[in-house]
Amino acid sequence: MLLPIFSVLCIFHGNYAAVILSEDLPLVNNRPIIGVLSQEQSYYLHGKYPDENYTSYIAASYVKDVEAAGARVVPIMIGKDRAYYEDILSKINGVLFPGGATYFNQSDGYADAGQHIYEIAQELNDNGDYFPIFGTCLGFELLIIIDSGRGEEENRIRCYSYSNIPLDFTDDFRTSKMFKDAPVEIIKLLATEHVTVNAHQFCIVDDNLISHGLTENWRVTSYSDDDNGVKFIASIEHTRYPFYGVQFHPEKSAYEWKLSKNYPSSINAVKSNRYFMDFFVRECRKNTHSFVSAAEENDYVIYNYEPKFTGVLGSAYHQCYLFEPRGTTA
Template identity: 30%
Template sequence: MASNVGALLLLLLLAVWIGSPKVESLALQVEDDAIFRSSDGFSCPSPDPLLYYRPVIGILTHPGDGVNGRLSNATNASNIPASCVRFVESGGARVIPIIYNEPEDLIIQKLNLVNGVLLTGGWAKTGLYYDVAKKIFEIVLAKNDAGDHFPLLAVCLGFELLSMFISQNNDICERFYGEIRASTLQFSISETNGTLFERFPPDLLTKMSKECLAMQNHLFGISPKRLQENSALSSFFKILTTTADTNNEDYISTAQAYNYPVIAFQWHPEKNAFDWGSNEIPHSEDAVRVTQNTANYFISEARKSSSRPDDPVMLLSHLIYNHKPAYAGEGYDEVYIFT
């Protein structure tokens, strides 16, 4: 009986002590401590509270199956190259496919679940795809204007579309001969600080200007002269690199927005590490470093986004993991098809 009374008194004293201001202060101190202590005694700095370490990127699908109808002739088919998905994943993010011909309210819902957007290469410059890509671009700008650091990476066709949207001229792009070839990137800037190249190793930047480490595959682009002559484009984009096509005509190969986290490539940073459909794609260690550094930069920008999913279950239901890529055999090695 005495032992029971003693135990009861001990519990009462413990309850009073836990509720004391001193203990509450200690709890807050531990909660705010900048050090996580692991069970083995080592200390690790806490993550930056301003960054989001579970970023998700929305990738807009492109009309067709991506391989000239070999996998699907469905009129409503659209695709994402698996290389684009792996590119994003290699930087440390997950992917939600934004299917261009799904209902607009579903597209908006998905955009509120992601921390950035990728526009892939392709050919479609009219119709529903054009309209949806333009709407997404407008939403990206609006999110940034509202204070959310929300990046956009536009590749090949994506760059051409941005040029059309910003200039409000659907004929702004010019004919270039940059099909299925690797090239150098000639830097138009003397200082990389503040650009996507700022964290690239100096030796890699030098090699990119001397060795063919950037995969090109396009028929159109925009020249430095035409961009500079267009006030809307020249005030939006800073030219980072140029490349000469097979006729020795220069086009802009990399551009970055002055006031938004928007990056545009005429080349394909995803291909070096993840596409094997052409012998022209560079696969050297340095070429793969180009892919890795580009992916790291893009996802580092996405981590700055303040967007958080309101419904984690809904997010999981939209992830690319709910879909399986199809083996194409040529062109794209694998492609995600949506019908």
């Protein structure tokens, strides 16, 4: 069987040879499909739908953000065995770990599913199969905690930021995969205007990378300061795999509308935040996985579910896709 042609760079470290897939792979997939990981339903929303017993959800803003970049979405359910995640990753072109408010120590939940996906994606990339992951806020923290070994003490710190703030780019950010082709106008907006939405109680700082020997695995490209002046990592990318993370929420400017949250929805905010999902979907276009048929695609895509107008119920999310029980797809 002929393998896809791509360029590789081999870096030798002691007796270890790491094969890094080139980010210059051709954009051959014009019909990308992205998996978005669901997570445990909040107690608040579960109480709003007591008869339905919804136990997991995906905020619709993530789905819309992916669709606006020219891709379709497949919901990935929690509480499944390894074979389920292996199968679904063989059909899709990348995975988004969304933000949220769940815990990492719940059995068969968001974190366990994320770990399956992370490890399978590593194996795919090691075998020459370019498979990207993007983590937002909680999803970004999950990437680092998985790579830290998911110890009893989570490798993140308390960090409170509920502000819209600029990014403080590192000196060499322009040589990163995420930002090397970003338009000058977008970089200027991100660096000088209060356009990135932060809504988190935890964060990753440099010490979290240093303490677990992750500085060679991950490259920091920008920082921000929380509401108490703590300098946290705002954007990051893996040095070997096409794995990316941001602590802020690019999806909220265009798709979340709760007045009390004060999300920036100016033209500049929407334009600058649009860059991140466009970048990620562009990465996913380098992957050629597919379903066996259009009929199989139709069985999996998010269009099989109807989003609920949860914002009117007081939720922080304007709309949500709700799944039950434990993400049953039948």
